[in-house]
Amino acid sequence: MAKKKADTIPGARSLLAILTLAIIAALGWWWFKSSQPDFIRYDAFGIEIPANFSIHGIDVSKYQQRINWEAVKEMEVEDVRIGFVFIKATEGLGKMDGYFRRNWEKAAETGLPRGAYHFFIAPKSGAEQAENFIRRVDLQPGDLPPVLDVEQTYGVSAEKLQKEVKAFLERVETHYGVKPIIYTNVDFYERYLKADFNDYPLWVAHYLKKDRPRITRNWAFWQYSETGNVNGIRGKVDFNVFNGDSTDFENLLLD
Known part of the structure; x- marks a missing residue:
């Protein structure tokens, strides 16, 4: 033994x-x-960029004026380049962004995945606002889902806001055959939208944390800065990241 x-x-x-x-x-x-580090300073972009995300993008409207989209697409700093863009299309019942047509076409010509968003006016009919968007925006395979930008109440009640938001989302989903993305900030979502809209992909604006937004529900996009610099764009521009890898991103795009 x-x-x-x-x-x-x-x-x-x-x-x-x-x-x-x-x-x-x-x-x-x-x-x-x-x-x-949770974030890295990129002097060329003029901001600190979250380090734990690989797909970066911007959103634009008429305020960025005439954009050189080739310069946007070609800009690459170390491991960061612009991989998608959200473009303002419409607002309220009848307005269209003055640069939408050009931005929409030129972004596609460079091969940048693009998405269109509607700025919501809460006192107006959600269904009629949806028709304004549908008249202007022809989504193609490879585009991002349509986006509803809702961030102000304009004095209406939460019940009225939610009713009109639902009307917009349902009409747009019926037309395009895909769930729209909701864009808003953390406080607005938690105060006015909450669990009633948790089934929709969320694009959330939150600038107070540098590693991720302060929200408990899942989210698809995070707008973390409104003061970035990009070649080909005069002035400041909003920066965003996608919460996922390249496969997740491809799965989100329209078929």
Whole structure:
């Protein structure tokens, strides 16, 4: 019996050594990951960019005026380039953004995945606002889903707001055959929309945290800065990230 016990000691020691190395490796990986920055300053873009996301984009409207889309597409700083763009299309019952047509066509010519958004006027009919958007926006395979930008109540009640938002979303979903994305900020969502709209993809604006937005529900896009710089665009522009990898992003695009 004594001999058998002695024979097992080297094996036990080897197992202990392997376990020790595994623990050290795991602790080393944890330390490496925890020591990585949550955001990195990119002087060319003029902002700090969240480090834990790989797909970056911008959103534009008439306020960016005439954009050189080739310059936007070609700009790349280290591992960051513009991978998608949301473009303002319409507002309220009858308005169309003055630069929408040009931005929509030129973005497509460069091969940038594009999405169109409608700025919502809460006191107006949601269904009629949807018709304004539908008349102006012809979505194609490879485009992002349509977006409803709702961020002001204009004095209407929460019940009225929710009713008209639902009317817009349902009409747009019926027409395009895809669930629209809701764009809003964290406080507005939690105060006025809440769980009634959790089935819709969320594009959330939140500038107070540098690693991720302060919201508990899942989200697809995060607008984290409104002061970025991009080649080909005069003035400041909003920056966004997509919450997923390239496969997730491809799955979101229209068929």
